Amino acid sequence: MSHLEGGPESDKRMLRREFLAMRNRLTTDDLRTAAVALAARALELPELAHARVVAAYVSVGTEPGTLALLDALRARGVRVLLPVLLPDNDLDWGAYAGQDSLSPVRHGGKTALLEPTGERLGPDAVTGADVVLLPGLAVDEHGMRLGRGGGSYDRVLARLADSGARPRLVVLLYDTEVVEHVPGEAHDRPVHAVVTPSGVRRFT
Template sequence: MNDETSGKASIRRELLASRALLTSRDVEDAAAALAASALELPELAGARTVAAYVSVGREPGTRALLDTLRARGVRVLLPVLLPDNDLDWAAYAGPEHLAPAGRGLREPDGPRLGPAAVLDADAVLLPGLAVDGRGMRLGRGGGSYDRVLARLAAAGRHPALVVLLYGNEVVARVPEEPHDHPVDAVVTPAGTRRFG
């Protein structure tokens, strides 16, 4: 394990421990504020297709945001975790069409569109644990979204990359590895910060 990987593991442990202290009410209140802030983003307001994800546990909540985007007529793509940790995608058809999946995830039960479906996205909402002042995102370490970002880059696609976090998860510095990509913006319950 190199220093960057070791540093990431340490930060992940700290941030997950902090999330574990949140009450259900904290998570609900933050989700409402996150949805309100995210829906004001021009990148989402003008999007025809948004690749997003279903929050689970103490992750910053996405459910209200998903439902509002869908109600606006936005095509929302949600990930389906493949055995090799890559992501397939399926369209979001509402909360009643989310099924339990491995690792405590919830996935859409509709037809699979293939890993390349993300190339149609005008904006991609990324899960994460932290982002720093350069826009470098720290994920959970499974590499699924690293593959998504590499797929977008290889295809010459540049959707808006937005991560949803709690305020304390915007940190001074995230350890960076060569495969890491910066995001364009972070949305917290307190508002939006852009990187550039």
């Protein structure tokens, strides 16, 4: 996908529309197959094999499915932290205790998110993670991630940097979402790796 003319933010908006349109064409079978393959690839990551605490998220809609991965990590004895969206778009965190511990929460007119129902651990809980699994819409060959534009994970990444925490940052995507270029801004931080249904790519 070629670089688009205009400022980074307008470029990002156009790219988001394109990638969301591609996801909306996926069938239920496509989503199920991709989720199984994604979990298998992610579980092969050495970083996850040695992790004690992983900050992750529950996929919604046509996002690459994460529930199988969350359950597999929990079965390994990993402490999995899941986000809780706050009114200012920052993220609090709660521990994952299985799919029965999730509850749909609607924030405004947006799609309902599945959030953990247990104790709130505070926004700084993410700084204790060994690995942070990030949602996104695309990543480029330099590890720059295209998010949805809400800014929640920009805050998470800034919090990690400010605290001195150095978890491995991994984005979960479909194969077609690894592209040549994503428009970047000064506050954007590259990820260390991307996992797709067909494999893993690392960035230096």
